[in-house]
Amino acid sequence: MDGKLAPAVQEALQQMAKPWYRPRALRVFRDDASLAANPGLWHSIEAALDDSEFFILLASPQAAASPWVSREVEYWLAHRSSERLLIALTDGAIEWDDRAGDFSREKTTCLPSVLYGAFATEPRWIDLREARRVEQLSSRMPYFRDRMADLAAPLHHLPKDDLFAADIQQHRRTQRLIRATVAILAGLTVLLGVASVEAVNNTKAAIKQQRVAEEQRRIATVRQLAALGDAADALGNPRRAAMLGLAAVAISNNSETKANLIRVVEGTTINSTLIDRIGSVASMAITSDGRTLATGSFDEEVVLWDLSDRDHPVRLGSPLTGAVEAVAFSPDGRTLATGGLKGEVVLWDMSDRDRPARLGSRLATPASWTGLVQAVAFAPDGRTLAIGGINGTLVWDVSDRARPVRVSAPESGAVDSLAFSPDGHTLATGRGLFTVVLWEMTDPSRPVRLGETPEGYQGRAGHAGAVVSVAFTPDGRTLATGSRDKTVMLWDVSDRSRPVRLGEPLTGHTDRVESVAFAPGGRLLATVSQDKTVILWDTSDRSHAVRLGEPLIGHTDWVESVAFTPDGRTLVTGGRDKTVILWDLSDRSRPVRLGEPLTGAMRAAAFAPDGRTLVTGSEDFTVKVWDVSDRNRPFLVGEPLTGHPDWVDSVAFAPDGRTMATGGVDKTVIVWNMSDRRWPLRLGEPTSGSSLSFAPDGRTLAINRLDRTVMLWDLSEHGWPVRLGKPLTGHSAPVEAMAFAPDGRTLAVGGTNNIVLWDVSNRDRPVRLGDPSIDGLELVRSLAFSPDGRTLAVGHVNDVILWDVSNRDRPARLGEPLTGHTDWIESVAFALDEHLLATSSRDKTVILWDVSDHNQPVRLGEPLTGHPDWVESVAFAPDGRTLAASSKTKTVILWDLDPIRNLRSNLIKRACAIAGRGLTLSEWIATIPDEPFQETCSTR
Incomplete structure (x- = not known):
């Protein structure tokens, strides 16, 4: 046409x-x-x-x-x-x-x-x-x-x-391509006039230079993104920081970008963010089984979410349209009540969560009820529904969901919030006149006002603004009230007719408090505000509630609503920024201490190869064997082993787990047969030495001696130690640390100022490699080879240095030292997956490092703290899931590494869950216009 x-x-x-x-x-x-x-x-x-x-x-x-x-x-x-x-x-x-x-x-x-x-x-x-x-x-x-x-x-x-941004980017890219093509054609014209060999060489050199330039540009870009992410995080926008970190990983997926993203993920308690076509969130409700979330928005829609997987909530079906200023689930989760504009209240059948069905017509309200419904609440028995709004409070009998009957109107005047007590006998209504009224609801058709307004409410020592949120503790003895005066108050309502304020108002928000909610146990209170923050309060002592940590940041506009999941592990908040954020209250991205520390004057620890046995050396001159099959409940196996006349400060297992060596401060080493861990047997007499290391075949044991030499012992004769050849000599200082390479052919020996590498292929005639192998060191107290044997980690004063020892005669230093400890390094250890390194120090901490790129190792999260003194040794369990760290003051702490392992393997998913999305095309072009756009997070 x-x-x-x-x-x-x-x-x-x-x-x-x-x-x-x-x-x-x-x-x-x-x-x-x-x-x-x-x-x-x-x-x-x-x-x-x-x-x-x-x-x-x-x-x-x-x-x-x-x-x-x-x-x-x-x-x-x-x-x-x-x-x-x-x-x-x-x-x-x-x-x-x-x-x-x-x-x-x-x-x-x-x-x-x-x-x-x-x-x-x-x-x-x-x-x-x-x-x-x-x-x-x-x-x-x-x-x-x-x-x-x-x-x-x-x-x-x-x-x-x-x-528009995409069109501009594609146009610019086309123009760049045209210019590049013209330049290439011009270059080809010139090349035709020179020798072909020279032309090819020049072309290869140009291509190489271009690749180097491109790589340098990418490095500069991802570091710029890291700086922008740090700034966003500092300004209270961890979601933006995660988006920028995801873009950096998409541009250059290396250990540096991944470590920066891990730092962002670890630094926030946000578990996931829901932004899939959500309007400004005015209210939320969670079913009693914790599987379903309903969000009501100012855009007159209710969106339903499946929370079965808290990391990846799934949107259910199509939005429910209608009145949605307030939402509430019945106790059995089978009915949803929604209320909103023009006094409209609707009940929905939730039997099929993907296809909720409207139950009958909207609940009939008086002709005068034309204003906003601001709150809805079911009584615990599910038979009574209360609504509060600009025109007051109404109560329905909803025993027959299809035919609700209005039974009473407790009060008129604006009601901003309401809540039933856990026994259902009391209804609290928060009013716009700075007051809260308690109602006896034993007979919902005849509500009775209980007592007078709680003392101190009307501007004297109580709220000086409208009470917009109320919540009972699970035991019903305490009521929390949030107000537009920026404060939260706790009330003892054990005697409903005489509520008494508990302690001073809780202050900390800088704008109006919009919602309050207690965790299931009643000892944790969450409050949200127009200041865009969430604050957690410890209410164990109801008269002296204490703020827990700093406010949670992540929303970019008013936070309107808050709710806990029934298990108390997740907090859900929604706001005017059109997002719902799930906050993880268990901090699942950091290593977690397992059980109570193992005590008993312990100074050293080592896992047996089976991963079920942990052996510790003690200051009481004994060696203890622990069963750690249940990492949270270790227990002693058999009686402590004796034989050392002084502290036991080193323990090592042979790879087959059948032989163990222990070293003491008295400079003696004892070898033990561990075939039956309940009854270890001592093999031979103690020998002189302190530091010790088993070769990978389990047949050779290296022991350092006081005269700066190292002696090799053959254990092949049923474990009985037999000296091999002559001592290894030539070390310029006392030997502090030793380590065999995984292939058993190389032994590294470290001392005060150098490290010597020995070829021990022939155990009877070891040969020194290099002269010296690694020099210029001040103090070496620990050594560890990577599982592939190509890298040696050296604990050097306060730092850790990595060396490339693939050419044993010419070790080469890798990258910059690993810094972060503030005192001497006491121990270093690689996990068997080669990508994880643990270091311990006299600064009482353990640090985990991602060494996927040995030239650019990066720290994983914050140091592990809680050790009472020097951390003298660290050891990974064979499966890499547990780290044992022994302290100078007689304790061993076990750390569960599953959180950090899971984070590393699911980093992109976790970051996308936190951010809710990747950078949009326009945001990408505005931030990094020279990089082609990449979709960093798949659509939910």
């Missing part, structure tokens, strides 16, 4: 945001051009419509009169949603009648009749009438380009701003 305009629209849609390497951005079928004339024309049109995602109607009086247009529209509405039909007005007029909820039949002149009644609300349409009058249309004309962006945005599933 629009012979000139239609082709221009088709071309503009196909060219907008088109990558240079594609013929078109979209495939646009036009019914007067894309099909050849044939007898089966309609069947071809049907097939084309079936294959299309959207229908664009160029609306005009001529189109409205066309039977072909009417037939196409009618077919589309019968097989597709009207939401996928876009209208572009080219001539005539369109008028929407709000009262009728349809297009005005009198004033609309350009739509086929089949479209009347097809839309539930007024659809957005594009006005192209001015474009029709232009002789030569171009997609770069501002007016036409703007209209085409309006039309193309839904086709690309992008906001209009993002589409």
Whole structure:
């Protein structure tokens, strides 16, 4: 119908945001051009419509009169949603009648009749009438380009701003490609005049230089993103920091970018963020089983979420529309009550969470009830429903969900919040007059006001603003009230007729408190505010509630509602920033201490290869064997082993677990047969030495001696130690540490100022490698080879240095020292997965390092603290899930590493869950315009 305009629209849609390497951005079928004339024309049109995602109607009086247009529209509405039909007005007029909820039949002149009644609300349409009058249309004309962006945005599933950004980026990329092509052609022309060999060499050099430049640019970009992420985190936006960290990993997936992202993830208690088409969240409710979340928004929609997997909540079905200022689930979770504008309250059957069904008509309210419903609450027995709003409070008997009966109206006047006590006998209503009223609800049809307004409420020592939220503790003895005066108060309501305020008002929020909620145990209170924060309070002592830590930050606008899941492990908050955030209260991303520390004057610890046995050396001259099958409840196996005349400060197992060696401060070493861990047997007599190390084959034991030498012992004869050859000599200082490489061919010996590597392939005649192998060190107290044997970690004063020892004669230092400890390094250990290194220090901490890239190791999270003194040794369990750390002051702490392991293996998913999404196209281009856009988080 629009012979000139239609082709221009088709071309503009196909060219907008088109990558240079594609013929078109979209495939646009036009019914007067894309099909050849044939007898089966309609069947071809049907097939084309079936294959299309959207229908664009160029609306005009001529189109409205066309039977072909009417037939196409009618077919589309019968097989597709009207939401996928876009209208572009080219001539005539369109008028929407709000009262009728349809297009005005009198004033609309350009739509086929089949479209009347097809839309539930007024659809957005594009006005192209001015474009029709232009002789030569171009997609770069501002007016036409703007209209085409309006039309193309839904086709690309992008906001209009993002589409513009994509179009600009693709245009710039095409221009860069053209310039690069011209430059290459010019370069080729020059190359034709020089020798071919020189040309090829120059080309290779240029390509190499370009790659180096590209890599340097990427490094600069990801470090800029890290700096921006740090700034966002410091300003209280960890979600933005996670988005930037995800972009950095997408650009350059290395240990540095992953460690920065881990730091962001570890630094926030946000578990996941829900932003899938949520409006400004006004209220929330969670079912008693914790599986379903309902969010009510100011946009008059209720969105339902499956919380079975807290890390990845799933949106359920389509939003419920209607009155949604307030939501509440019945105790059994089978009914949802929603209340909102114009006094409307609706009950929904939640038997099928994906398809909630409306139960009867809305609850009948008095004619005077035309204002906002601000709160709804079920009594614990599920038979009574109370609503509060601008016009007061109403109570319904909802025993028959399909036929609720209004039974009472306890009070008039604005009610902002309400809550039933756990026994259902009391209803608390928070009013706009700075007061809370308690009602006896034993007979819901006859509520009785209990006592006077609690002493101190009306501006004397109580709230000086409207009470907008109330919550009972699970035992019903305490009531919390949140107010627009920025404070929270706790009340003892054991005697309902005489409430007494407990302690001083809780202060900390800098703006109005919008909602309060107790955790299931009643000892934790959460409050949210228009200051965009969440505060947790310890209410164990009701008269002296204490704030826990700093306020939780993550929302970017007012926080309106708060709720705990029934298990108390997750806090859910929603706000005007159109997000719902799930907060993890168990801190699952950090290593967790397992059980109570093992005590008994312990100075050293080592796991047996079976992972079930832990052996500790003690200051009481004994060696203890522990069963750690249950890491939370270790217990002693058998009696302590004796034989050392002084402290036992070193323990080592042979790889088969059948032989163990222990060393003492008295400079003696004892070898034990551990075939039966209940009855270890001493093998031979103690020998002189302190530090010790088993070769991987378990047949050789290295022991250092007081004369700066190392002696090798053969244990192949049923474990009985037999000296091998002559001592290893030539060490310039006392030996402090030793370690065998995994292949058993190399022994590293460290002392005060150097490390010597020995080739021990021939145990009887070891050969020194290099002279010296690694020099220029001040103090080496610990050594460890990586599982592949190519890297040696050296604890050097306060730092750890990694060395490449793949060429044993020429060790090469790798990267910069690992810094973070503030005192001497006492121990270093690699996990068997090669990517994790643990270091301990006299600063009483343990630090975990990601050494995936040995040239750029990065610290994982904050140091592990809680050790009472020096941490003298660290040891990984064979499966890498547990770390044992022994302290100078007689304790061993076991650390569960599953949190950090799970975080490393699911880093992108966790970061995406926290952020809720990746950077949008427009945000990406505004932040990193020189990098091609990447979708960093898949759609939920």
